[in-house]
Amino acid sequence: MPRPSSPPDSSRPSWFRLDNAAKLYPAINTGNRANVFRISALLKDPVDPVALQAALEEILPRFPTYAVRMHSGLFWHYLGHNPGCPVVLPDVSNPCMRMRFHEKPGFLFRVFHYDRRIAVEFFHALTDGSGGLVFLKTLLAAYLSRTGGGGREPGPFPPGIYGDSLLDPRGEPDAEEFEDAHARYAPLHVTAGRREPKAYHAASTAEPVHTLDTITGVIQLDRVLEVARGLKVSLTEYLAAVYIDVLCRLQRNELAQRRTERTRRPAPVRLQVPVNMRRFFASRTLRNFSYFVNINLEAANGDYDFHEILHIVHYTMRLGVDPKSLAAQIGQNVKPERGLWLRIAPLFIKNLVISEIYRRVGEPTSSGTMTNLGAVVLPPELAPAVDRFELALGPSFLNRTQCAVVSFENHLAVAFTRTCRETDIERGFFTKLVRDGIPVRIESNR
Amino acid sequence: MSYCVNCGVELHPTAERCALCGTAVANPGRPVDDVSPKPYASDVQPLPPNNRAYIAGLIAALLSLPVLVCLTTNLVVGGDAWSVYPIGGIVLLWVLVAVPLLLPRPLPLVAIGADAFAILVYLFLIAALASKGFDAGMHWYLELALPLVLVASAVVLVPVAVLRRRKLDGLRISSLLSTVLGFGVVGVETTVSIFDGTPFRLSWSWIVLASFLAMALALWIISHSPRLQEEIRKRLHV
Numbered sequence: 001m002p003r004p005s006s007p008p009d010s011s012r013p014s015w016f017r018l019d020n021a022a023k024l025y026p027a028i029n030t031g032n033r034a035n036v037f038r039i040s041a042l043l044k045d046p047v048d049p050v051a052l053q054a055a056l057e058e059i060l061p062r063f064p065t066y067a068v069r070m071h072s073g074l075f076w077h078y079l080g081h082n083p084g085c086p087v088v089l090p091d092v093s094n095p096c097m098r099m100r101f102h103e104k105p106g107f108l109f110r111v112f113h114y115d116r117r118i119a120v121e122f123f124h125a126l127t128d129g130s131g132g133l134v135f136l137k138t139l140l141a142a143y144l145s146r147t148g149g150g151g152r153e154p155g156p157f158p159p160g161i162y163g164d165s166l167l168d169p170r171g172e173p174d175a176e177e178f179e180d181a182h183a184r185y186a187p188l189h190v191t192a193g194r195r196e197p198k199a200y201h202a203a204s205t206a207e208p209v210h211t212l213d214t215i216t217g218v219i220q221l222d223r224v225l226e227v228a229r230g231l232k233v234s235l236t237e238y239l240a241a242v243y244i245d246v247l248c249r250l251q252r253n254e255l256a257q258r259r260t261e262r263t264r265r266p267a268p269v270r271l272q273v274p275v276n277m278r279r280f281f282a283s284r285t286l287r288n289f290s291y292f293v294n295i296n297l298e299a300a301n302g303d304y305d306f307h308e309i310l311h312i313v314h315y316t317m318r319l320g321v322d323p324k325s326l327a328a329q330i331g332q333n334v335k336p337e338r339g340l341w342l343r344i345a346p347l348f349i350k351n352l353v354i355s356e357i358y359r360r361v362g363e364p365t366s367s368g369t370m371t372n373l374g375a376v377v378l379p380p381e382l383a384p385a386v387d388r389f390e391l392a393l394g395p396s397f398l399n400r401t402q403c404a405v406v407s408f409e410n411h412l413a414v415a416f417t418r419t420c421r422e423t424d425i426e427r428g429f430f431t432k433l434v435r436d437g438i439p440v441r442i443e444s445n446r
Numbered sequence: 447m448s449y450c451v452n453c454g455v456e457l458h459p460t461a462e463r464c465a466l467c468g469t470a471v472a473n474p475g476r477p478v479d480d481v482s483p484k485p486y487a488s489d490v491q492p493l494p495p496n497n498r499a500y501i502a503g504l505i506a507a508l509l510s511l512p513v514l515v516c517l518t519t520n521l522v523v524g525g526d527a528w529s530v531y532p533i534g535g536i537v538l539l540w541v542l543v544a545v546p547l548l549l550p551r552p553l554p555l556v557a558i559g560a561d562a563f564a565i566l567v568y569l570f571l572i573a574a575l576a577s578k579g580f581d582a583g584m585h586w587y588l589e590l591a592l593p594l595v596l597v598a599s600a601v602v603l604v605p606v607a608v609l610r611r612r613k614l615d616g617l618r619i620s621s622l623l624s625t626v627l628g629f630g631v632v633g634v635e636t637t638v639s640i641f642d643g644t645p646f647r648l649s650w651s652w653i654v655l656a657s658f659l660a661m662a663l664a665l666w667i668i669s670h671s672p673r674l675q676e677e678i679r680k681r682l683h684v
């Protein structure tokens with residue numbers, strides 16, 4: 001595979017290779033591992049579906065990598081242009097359901113509306129959270145230019161509001177937006193060795209497939225930041241420590257019920273925290289470009305208290321975001337797809353191999369995921385019309401509860417999505433915040 | 447605004463109970479708001495149709511190509527009905543692969559039953575077309591092929607059926623498997639001796655059965671006694 005030193009220069013390709021991270025997702029696309037995420041914006045006024053549909057049709061040509069459907073080649077899946085535009089749907093109580101490639105119209109993203117909410121759902125093979133956010137912000141601008149809102153009359157926005165994170169729908173797509181940034185930044189020879197033991201998975205009772213229960217905690221950002229700063233850690237570090245603390249407690253309770261001493265050995269508690277690689281490697285790509293920092297707590301060493309956990313989380317996060325070791329991780333992930341043997345294996349064999357590897361050594365190594373999309377910033381022309389943002393992760397199999405965080409102005413939304421009955425993780429998490437003096441408001445789809 | 451008395455979190459005005467712990471909202475000063483919209487949509491997205499049937503159909507379409515080639519060649523070139531063998535084999539392959547896909551949920555017993563049935567039908571075709579004549583073929587089929595396939599499917603079906611009913615630990619699974627295998631071996635010798643036409647007498651399979659049963663019994667006893675397990679671990683640890 002050629003290693004472009006700068007983004008490839010072709011204006012509007014008719015098909016796209018899957019990027020390095022995306023290659024995993026079609027192989028493991030099942031009802032309980034959907035790999036779909038959702039970003040929603042809550043406006044101040046109820047949503048007008050007709051204007052939303054028009055806005056979607058206006059902006060979609062600006063995002064050629066999203067106006068696609070999944071095709072199977074002989075050796076790899078690829079994304080082929082999909083004419084037309086998805087229909088904006090009334091929202092559902094079971095979000096982030098699996099994308100089915102063979103069903104018409106075959107788009108790999110969906111747009112929903114409900115009351116004041118506009119939600120977009122993406123199949124992870126298209127993009128990651130940052131790419132999805134650019135799309136949603138661009139959609140919001142096109143929608144609000146039609147309806148007005150936040151004390152503003154309908155009408156076009158000044159061109160000054162557009163930029164890299166809010167695209168001008170009249171602009172031309174740029175080759176850097178389509179690039180597989182992994183290929184550009186993967187060092188040729190450096191790879192990070194990774195062999196991680198299995199992690200703890202909270203025991204839970206599965207709900208039927210096609211269920212996704214959401215519990216969102218809406219929190220005042222300044223109150224959490226005050227607590228986190230008091231502990232001399234960042235917001236993500238504080239929330240991750242609370243999550244890990246809850247998982248450790250759950251594991252202790254589960255193990256206490258085991259019969260023999262031999263089966264009471266604790267497994268490591270490991271939290272995956274996705275990191276946006278665009279922070280470290282300049283790229284305007286609208287496709288996948290994020291990696292994980294794994295925060296590992298050897299629960300077998302003994303019972304860690306909250307401050308000890310916080311300490312470990314803080315230094316793991318600081319150490320984990322070293323650009324050189326991140327680049328080595330990219331190298332590790334890009335290496336197999338440069339190898340001849342995997343590349344020339346027929347697609348169905350590849351699917352089997354990839355899903356088996358994922359099932360054996362990918363999925364079992366983490367106890368949960370907590371992703372923080374960070375603070376969403378909107379230009380002052382748009383911001384008054386928007387109340388807050390929410391991020392949600394789709395169903396996952398081994399760890400049935402996942403957590404996604406995003407903030408806008410002073411609203412922090414911490415959304416737990418689960419495919420099980422138990423709410424112990426959510427309850428432990430939010431009651432810990434309340435005990436730390438942070439007021440939490442709970443919203444749920446159940 | 448209402449708070450959960452159990453968790454201390456503020457609840458949405460439309461919530462009837464706390465999403466975290468299930469405690470009902472009890473606020474005499476502020477009854478549950480059942481007019482305002484709920485925070486999330488409540489319509490369930492209907493289940494999309496099963497696409498496993500599509501895959502089963504795709505496999506059928508792929509396999510129909512060699513079937514057609516064999517059939518045409520056989521008809522054009524002529525000769526015996528040799529194309530029955532490859533076509534039967536292809537149909538058998540389809541049953542093995544596609545039937546589990548067509549079942550609405552995992553039903554291993556039905557799938558194994560279908561596999562056994564397909565194998566029996568295929569062997570019947572082979573027997574019926576045997577070069578030594580229909581009667582010789584039927585003798586082979588009824589007295590050797592049919593019983594052996596039935597014994598083999600029973601050996602697979604019984605443990606699967608038991609394990610679907612009850613969750614067993616490794617020792618008990620091994621015990622169950624050795625019991626079933628022991629009786630399976632007896633079944634094989636019985637069939638072979640009847641097919642030979644010699645007077646029915648079991649010779650070697652008794653020994654196999656006895657050792658399998660002894661092992662099964664030992665495993666079963668060990669599985670019930672943590673003290674014995676500990677003893678074995680003590681003496682045999684590596």
Ligand SMILES: [Zn+2]
Pocket residue numbers: 450451452453454464465466467468469
């Ligand atoms: Zn509660």
